[in-house]
Amino acid sequence: MSTESAVRIATLLPDLLGTYGDRGNATVLAARLHWRGLAAEILEVPSDSPVPLGCDIYLLGGGEDVAQAEATRLLRASAFPAVAGHGSTVFAVCAGLQILGTTTVDASGAHQEGLGLLDLATRPGRHRSIGEVTGCADPALGLTDSVLTGFENHAGITERGPGTRPLARVTTGTGNGDGTEGAVHGRIFATYLHGPVLARNPALADHLLRTATGIELAPVRLPDLAALRRDVVTAAKGTWRRRIRSALLPSAWHTPGVTARDRRSRPL
Amino acid sequence: MTATLERAQRSETGKPDMRRSIRTRFAVGAGRFVAWLSRIAGFGGHVIGGRIALLLHPGCLAELACGRRIVLVSGTNGKTTTTAMLTAALRAEGPVASNDTGANMLDGLTWVLATDPAPTVVVEIDELYLPIAVQRVHPVAVVLGNLSRDQLDRAGELRDTARRLRALADSFPALRIVANCEDPYVAFIAAAFPRVVWVSVGSGWDGDTGNCPACGHRLAKRSPLHWACARCRTERPDPEWRLTLEDPDTMLRTPEEQPVPLRPVLPGRVNEQNAAMAVAAARLLGVPVERAAAAANRVHDIAGRYRTIRTERHTARMILAKNPAGWAATLEILAANPAPVIISINANEADGRDTSWLYDVPFERLAGHTVLATGARAADLGVRLSYAGIAHGTEPDPLAALTALEPGPVYLVSDYSGFAELRRRTGDGSR
Secondary structure (H helix, E strand, O other): OOOOOOEEEEEEOOOOOOOOOOOHHHHHHHHHHHHOOOOEEEEEEOOOOOOOOOOOEEEEOOOOHHHHHHHHHHHHOOOHHHHOOOOOEEEEEOHHHHHHOOEEEOOOOOEEEOOOOOOEEEEEEEEEEEEEEEEEEOHHHOOOOOEEEEEEEEEEEEEEOOOOEOOEEEEEOOOOOOOEEOEEEOOEEEEOOEOOHHHHOHHHHHHHHHHHHOOOOOOOOOOOHHHHHHHHHHHHHOHHHHHHHHHHOOHHHOOOOOOHHHHHHOOO | OHHHHHHHHHHHHOOHHHHOOHHHHHHHHHHHHHHHHHHHOOOOOHHHHHHHHHHHOOOHHHHHHOOOEEEEEEOOOOHHHHHHHHHHHHHOOOOEEEOOOOOOOHHHHHHHHHHOOOOEEEEEOOOOOHHHHHHHHOOOEEEEOOOOOOOHHHHOOHHHHHHHHHHHHHHOOOOEEEEEOOOHHHHHHHOOOOOEEEEEOOOOOOOOOOEOOOOOOEEEOOOOOOOEEOOOOOEOOOOOEEEEEEOOEEEEEOOOOOEEEEOOOOOOHHHHHHHHHHHHHHHHOOOOHHHHHHHHHHOOOEOOEOOEEEOOOEEEEEEEOOOHHHHHHHHHHHHOOOOOEEEEOOOOOOOOOOOHHHHHOOHHHHOOOOEEEEOOOHHHHHHHHHHOOOOEEEOOOHHHHHHOOOOEEEEEEEOHHHHHHHHHHOOOOOO
8 A cells, every 4th residue: 555645444334334333443543543644534435325446444333133234235235345355454343244254144033145255154142242352362463462352242153164263262251152253364354342442452453554554553652541451351350240240130120131031031 | 091181180089008909018118118228328219119119029010000190201311301391390280200310210110109199100211111111000101202322231222122112002002102203213113103292303413313223224314304214115204393493592383383482491402302302291291381391491400410519619510421312412512611521431330331332422522621531431431532632631530530620610521320429429419
């Protein structure tokens, strides 16, 4: 990529895949380029606009099941599968991860073909995984800080095929469901982590920028970041205590909608 | 509805306690005792009292509700204010029981019904608990202001919530809904009911209204006050009531096109919208429009929200904002005054533990204010502010942050648990 022109970051379908604050990933990438004196441009691509060609980074966020099905349909018919990973870098979160895979079966049992950009398939898990996740990033990525943290909120269990490496090994939380988290194949990266994940893990953000631009980036210091990374790792450790406490509370006090068991026990 | 009204009037003459079963009286008595213990121990009593009663006798809620005229106020934002305004409007006509403490789950509802025998009850209820509350207490009406993303870690998907609420129409076709027609999710729910009072409150935060609640197709907007789905033909219902900006006042137009001025004491456009919903609901329950509007306009303190706390050197106006929609309204209020802003984010269980939503709030608009990031998750907020390009200080304790500021007026914006903590620490916890 040339350094003179602005780095173009496309946020795909924010109206469908913008439920969990993942637009923050675009904000983070653009800001980290600006801080190093590089120009960046964010393009929001709503569902009634064509996917622009020639962007340096394409971002996909998390969304609800109905929105995900609609987004998959739109993206399959668009130019995105042809340009993804070929000269461009792709970073997908949650529903975005599932869309990049080969197939997805959602909670209602509906079966949908994905974009097939990553060798992975998703089926519904027994309960929704909600909470802090910590993981250890794949050493092959060479991140400057290998601890990954984020917040997961999904019902899918994802199985990777042999052509796809995981992004991280999970130390707390669910991730893909087999002890790994996310997927990487060439310039295509995917994860279940929100937070937004790039705000929480600047080393991963810089790795994406390095992949997209080919430029070695000088480190930047953010005032609250060390405290944030310490806080979330502590919060992840408290997850079990909370789970035990909520299991002991009578169901009438329980927040509905958290687990599949809750869903079944609800009268509607 | 007239049958319900008559029943309600009959119960006004007899003491409702007389008809309670032994089991319910025992459960409520035990609840009262624990609530009393909790209060002398320095905690609130509204939630624990209701919890104990429900635990001892889950059926007590249905029994306590029997024969009373109940209105449930729900939605993501503005429940507490709309409830306070509707309660004020109905109190012009007679006694009303209400949960003015913001305890908005089944336990809070139980406690209101157990402790206040008034024949009319106006209660705010968490949108996730609305289906079960409707089944237990058989309300005459439900007021639905809006539905947007909030606490996704406990609520799951917004569409799921909407579908569960919509399914209520099968079992409760006579339920009256007072609904905001600008919100596609509210419209999706209310349209399933045969009798709906549609209110147009003008546009609000629209981050969750991009695609059709029914089919997921992108919604087309011909104007700010229009939305329609090209695929499944769902579109914005025609309102009977309209909130309009007319010089110099905001007017509420009744179904008969009568203009009623709305000038709430509470700040911001969002409170005019809450007042419009409350007035439309009050009229449905038989209160004349002018009286309802006057009562709603006068509401000035809702469980400490918008309250000003005074210390020796500062006057701090407290504002509750806990999700992107609430923050959109709050940023509008903050823009009117260059005072410093202290933001507190705790992200406790009651707030939702996921702080991702902070990136859906355009904090860039705080440029020009002195901003302090506080609360248990001050660091999350601080990082967010850095990415928004807002210079700020970080101090976990909001009151310590307050003392660090120059004397003068300050805005103190907090999420739910931070707000409760601030009220307690500033000597307002007993209410």
